[in-house]
Amino acid sequence: MNPRPDTDPHDEPVIAVRGLTKSYGGRRVVDHLDLEVHAGEVVGLIGANGAGKTTSVEILQGLRRQDSGEARVLGLDPHRDADRLRQLVGSQLQSSGLPDRLRVGEAVRLFAGPRATDADRLLEQFGLAHRRRYPFAGMSGGERQRLFLVLALLNRPRLVVLDELTQGLDPAARRDVWEAVAQLRDGGTTVLLVTHELAEAAALCERVVAMGDGRVLDQGTPHELVARHGGGVVVAFTEQARSDAERAAALQQLNGLPGVTGVTREGDQLVVRGGRAVIAHVGAWLLTTGRPVPPDLRVHVPSLEDALLTLLDTPTTVKDAA
């Protein structure tokens, strides 16, 4: 990742949330949430449906009010200072829409405030310069999302909030939008990204906050979360041993390989678990012992999805609103 020149560790956080709580009809959906985002960070908020991500982000944007706890955005109160914050925060909300007949150029003029940057440059940057005269209805899903990004960035925001940016996009359009967010990240913009796409969080975010039941379950770099909760690497294959003795010897040898934390037999398969090095060592073992590469050789490297599933599986206590 590129250095973030405007990041000063002594700066007040761009987002500072302490003990944030919100209930709907007696059910607590945000439960003493603590969250900090610093200048220049790209932070991903992930979690199951109903974890409270959107509610939290809407409180930060002054669209809802918390029951208790403190939220500061750029040192301001999102509810009391909503007007000032609107100038400073660029938002792309979950169900963004524009009138069908509104053209790209018109949308940009409509949304431009006193702090607006060069819209032509932004349209160019996000590959929409040739679409200026297009109506919203005529744009593809990817183009629409890129237009929302342009509109979110138009007034030179100090924070950009993106909620389900790539929902419903095909893989190519998603890639385009990811690239656009990577440009923001590399330009030093502070981004809070709410997403279900864990590959998106892993690709774009330097820090990921996993939420469940309105609380932070854990946070860290994608790599840290995978290391803590993803479970180890698994290498599985059918061992073609000719005798019980040969099978037992194979098991013992595999158990002794560097980084191996366990070898189990599952049906005909041997399942070797451990750190990443296990992939290389099992491969080397197969070759040096003169074995052919097993046709069913399978390697599973844990992902952010594995980590989140483990985190969400961790039992939480049932709670009622106070």
Ligand SMILES: Nc1ncnc2c1ncn2[C@@H]1O[C@H](COP(=O)(O)OP(=O)(O)OP(=O)(O)O)[C@@H](O)[C@H]1O
């Ligand atoms: N206005 C509302 N009135 C009542 N319940 C609500 C309201 N808004 C949200 N909820 C409920 O609060 C819970 C948290 O919703 P929220 O949208 O914040 O979660 P989320 O993590 O963003 O979920 P998703 O990933 O599905 O968008 C959900 O159970 C939702 O149904």
